Amino acid sequence: MKLLERIWDFKIQEKEYISMRERALRVLAGFLIIMFLFTILSRAANAMTIPRVQVESAAKKTIEHTVEQEGKIEADGEQAVTTAGGLKIKSVQASNGMQVEEGTPLLELDMEDIAEKIKELETELGKYELSISDAKYNKGLQESDRSTGIKRAQEDYNSITAEHNARVDTAKRQMDEACTAWENVKNNPDPENQNAEDQTALKAVYEEKQVLYNDALTARDQALKEASRAIEDAGKSSKDSTAESTALDKEAVEAKLAKYQQLQKHNGIITAPGKGTITFVDATVVTGGVTPETSMMLISDASKGLKFTATLDEDQQKYVAVGDEVTIVNKNNEEINNVTVESMAPNAESPKNRDIVANLGDTDKVQVYDTATLKVKISSKAYSTCIPKAALRKGGSGESDYVLVLTEKKSVLGTQLVAEKLAVTVQEQNESYAALADNEVTSVQQMIVDSDKEIQAGDRVRLAESNE
Amino acid sequence: MKRKIILIVLIIMAGLICYPIIFLVSGSFMSSQELRENLGPLLTDYTNAYISAGLLPIFPTLKNYVEILLDSPEFFVMFWNSVRLAVPILAVQLVAGVPAAWGFAKYQFPLKKVFFTIYLILMMMPFQVTMLSNYLMLDKLNLINTHLAIILPAGFSTFPVFIMYRFFSDIPREIIEAAKIDGAGAMQVFRYMALPIGSAGIISAMVLGFLECWNLIEQPMTFLSDQDKWPLSLYLPNITPETAGSAFASSIIGLIPAILVFLAGQDYLERGIMASAVKE
Numbered sequence: 001m002k003l004l005e006r007i008w009d010f011k012i013q014e015k016e017y018i019s020m021r022e023r024a025l026r027v028l029a030g031f032l033i034i035m036f037l038f039t040i041l042s043r044a045a046n047a048m049t050i051p052r053v054q055v056e057s058a059a060k061k062t063i064e065h066t067v068e069q070e071g072k073i074e075a076d077g078e079q080a081v082t083t084a085g086g087l088k089i090k091s092v093q094a095s096n097g098m099q100v101e102e103g104t105p106l107l108e109l110d111m112e113d114i115a116e117k118i119k120e121l122e123t124e125l126g127k128y129e130l131s132i133s134d135a136k137y138n139k140g141l142q143e144s145d146r147s148t149g150i151k152r153a154q155e156d157y158n159s160i161t162a163e164h165n166a167r168v169d170t171a172k173r174q175m176d177e178a179c180t181a182w183e184n185v186k187n188n189p190d191p192e193n194q195n196a197e198d199q200t201a202l203k204a205v206y207e208e209k210q211v212l213y214n215d216a217l218t219a220r221d222q223a224l225k226e227a228s229r230a231i232e233d234a235g236k237s238s239k240d241s242t243a244e245s246t247a248l249d250k251e252a253v254e255a256k257l258a259k260y261q262q263l264q265k266h267n268g269i270i271t272a273p274g275k276g277t278i279t280f281v282d283a284t285v286v287t288g289g290v291t292p293e294t295s296m297m298l299i300s301d302a303s304k305g306l307k308f309t310a311t312l313d314e315d316q317q318k319y320v321a322v323g324d325e326v327t328i329v330n331k332n333n334e335e336i337n338n339v340t341v342e343s344m345a346p347n348a349e350s351p352k353n354r355d356i357v358a359n360l361g362d363t364d365k366v367q368v369y370d371t372a373t374l375k376v377k378i379s380s381k382a383y384s385t386c387i388p389k390a391a392l393r394k395g396g397s398g399e400s401d402y403v404l405v406l407t408e409k410k411s412v413l414g415t416q417l418v419a420e421k422l423a424v425t426v427q428e429q430n431e432s433y434a435a436l437a438d439n440e441v442t443s444v445q446q447m448i449v450d451s452d453k454e455i456q457a458g459d460r461v462r463l464a465e466s467n468e
Numbered sequence: 469m470k471r472k473i474i475l476i477v478l479i480i481m482a483g484l485i486c487y488p489i490i491f492l493v494s495g496s497f498m499s500s501q502e503l504r505e506n507l508g509p510l511l512t513d514y515t516n517a518y519i520s521a522g523l524l525p526i527f528p529t530l531k532n533y534v535e536i537l538l539d540s541p542e543f544f545v546m547f548w549n550s551v552r553l554a555v556p557i558l559a560v561q562l563v564a565g566v567p568a569a570w571g572f573a574k575y576q577f578p579l580k581k582v583f584f585t586i587y588l589i590l591m592m593m594p595f596q597v598t599m600l601s602n603y604l605m606l607d608k609l610n611l612i613n614t615h616l617a618i619i620l621p622a623g624f625s626t627f628p629v630f631i632m633y634r635f636f637s638d639i640p641r642e643i644i645e646a647a648k649i650d651g652a653g654a655m656q657v658f659r660y661m662a663l664p665i666g667s668a669g670i671i672s673a674m675v676l677g678f679l680e681c682w683n684l685i686e687q688p689m690t691f692l693s694d695q696d697k698w699p700l701s702l703y704l705p706n707i708t709p710e711t712a713g714s715a716f717a718s719s720i721i722g723l724i725p726a727i728l729v730f731l732a733g734q735d736y737l738e739r740g741i742m743a744s745a746v747k748e
Contacts, residue, residue, distance in 0.1 A: 020731055020732075020734065021731070021732045021733070021734075021735070022732075023731075024728045024729070024731035024732035025728075025732050027728055028725060028728040028729065028732065031724055031725065031728065032551075032725075035544065035547060035548075035721075038537045038538070038544065039541070039544040039547075039548065041537075041538055042537065042538050042539065042540060042541045042543075042544055043541050043544070045538055045539065045541075046539075046541045410694055410695060410696070411542070411695055411696065412542035412545050412546060412695045412696055412698065413541055413542055413545055413696060414545075414696040415696075
């Protein structure tokens with residue numbers, strides 16, 4: 001209430017008279033205060049717009065080229081684990097990347113299945129044996145039939161020969177008798193020429209006998225030819241290798257059986273053939289699965305050592321060559337020194353890159369499948385003018401590279417730092433430093449290596465606090 | 469009728485005289501585009517085209533003032549340089565000039581006339597005449613490129629002594645003698661009689677002194693080589709169409725202290741100017 005009363009009773013006090021002089025002086029004071037505030041404001045705005053820069057100077061250095069590339073560790077050799085195919089797997093102990101010693105159980109097969117398979121194979125084997133014996137018996141029979149045939153044909157030949165010889169002899173004798181009778185008549189001619197008719201008749205008989213004799217000879221040749229062919233035919237025999245092929249099948253089954261029996265002997269457990277790391281397990285090798293015909297798994301052969309493989313890009317390739325000794329660093333930052341580069345072959349996917357292989361030999365610091373880093377350090381000659389790479393700026397097309405150096409410039413705001421462009425010639429560079437031609441930049445010149453805003457040549461800058 | 473004609477003529481003349489100031493104020497609110505159109509023939513292509521100077525901006529903007537007040541720390545460096553020059557100069561004039569004027573006005577000493585004549589001659593000499601000798605002397609004293617090179621010559625300038633001399637001379641001798649009879653010493657007479665009675669002269673001398681040193685151009689240009697020591701009068705010596713707006717705005721801001729000081733000492737100033745017009 002009191003407050004309301006006071007507000008109600010409030011009267012504007014009469015303005016005291018202020019002379020023009022005093023008013024002008026007050027305004028002047030106010031003006032100076034405002035100017036002071038704007039001074040601070042404009043300076044703050046100016047400070048905010050001027051880029052803060054980090055600077056460094058050139059120094060004498062060697063340019064170190066460091067190649068660092070991550071790669072993986074692989075086995076230098078591998079051995080396959082195989083077994084008879086088609087067996088049920090009871091349990092699998094092995095897994096990808098597992099370290100194994102010789103004799104470490106890898107998987108267990110189903111013993112009942114093995115026993116069943118053995119039984120099946122034994123039955124099969126019995127069948128093969130019977131088949132072989134049958135084949136042998138049949139072959140004997142065939143042989144006996146053939147020799148009998150030959151013998152009979154020979155006998156036929158002999159009898160045909162004798163029969164036809166007798167016929168030929170008879171025909172010859174008859175021909176000779178007819179010839180003799182005709183010649184007798186011919187040589188004792190009858191003066192009355194009474195026997196002329198007999199002579200003609202005898203000659204006809206002789207000629208008839210001669211034809212018969214020739215027929216007998218032809219018939220004999222034909223018969224002998226046929227008989228000899230019959231002998232040849234009887235001597236022919238058909239080839240039969242049923243027994244041999246069955247024996248081969250039997251051998252295969254026997255070998256398979258031997259494997260099964262071996263597995264049975266070892267209670268169905270398959271063990272690692274040597275020390276190493278499992279690098280591959282076939283997808284079918286799972287509990288309840290069936291063993292494949294091909295290799296079930298691959299184990300790195302520790303006895304042959306390990307190798308490091310990585311892919312180097314074009315820049316990195318310059319500093320590594322086959323035969324070089326490099327350093328491999330494992331994931332615990334442990335170094336393996338004096339590792340020799342064995343090969344550098346073009347990468348299959350991008351031929352510009354190269355796959356590098358370095359032989360690690362026998363080492364405990366890395367295992368198969370580990371990742372590791374290849375490190376190579378190559379130092380150049382000492383350059384008198386080396387600058388941080390961050391200070392080097394790319395010139396436009398056709399322009400050389402340049403650096404921005406700090407120069408002091410007097411202005412209304414006092415001595416100010418200005419970024420001045422200085423063209424340079426790069427002799428050699430790595431990721432951190434660039435070597436320039438001698439004395440292009442003096443050791444006292446400060447080059448801008450970093451700034452909180454983009455800067456161009458001629459821009460005003462100020463040093464960042466860490467540089468002051 | 470005659471009076472009216474005279475009045476019209478006077479108004480026209482006053483308008484002509486005031487026009488630059490009006491255009492300055494108006495130009496400070498113009499955009500750079502408008503200024504380029506108006507001042508283009510003058511500032512860029514030196515053709516025969518005439519500049520046009522509109523009295524009122526078409527699109528008024530405060531951009532020029534914002535640019536000067538927030539974006540130009542250089543302006544403030546020069547502004548405070550001007551203050552830094554003006555205040556010590558006035559202080560030196562006060563400390564050295566007032567006793568000197570009092571001495572000349574009320575004391576008799578040998579060669580007083582000669583000294584006073586030298587004072588008058590020095591006052592009449594333009595800066596260009598004494599520039600070389602000033603420079604050589606300041607160089608000997610290692611004061612070149614320092615504010616003292618401006619402050620010392622201007623502080624010991626003869627002009628305020630002359631103005632204050634006129635005022636002190638007008639103080640009746642009887643008043644001083646009465647004070648002396650009452651037992652006042654020389655210092656007491658100066659402190660309690662001369663300063664209060666001659667205050668109008670002192671103030672008018674100070675106001676004139678301020679206006680003079682606020683607008684110094686030749687001395688800073690001659691004696692100060694570092695731009696960071698330059699006063700506001702040397703701000704933006706090169707005006708381009710782009711900087712014309714801020715040049716106008718800076719001129720307006722630079723004008724304000726001078727106007728305020730003038731208003732503060734207006735009454736005394738007229739008397740001071742009158743005093744300086746009366747010959748010995």
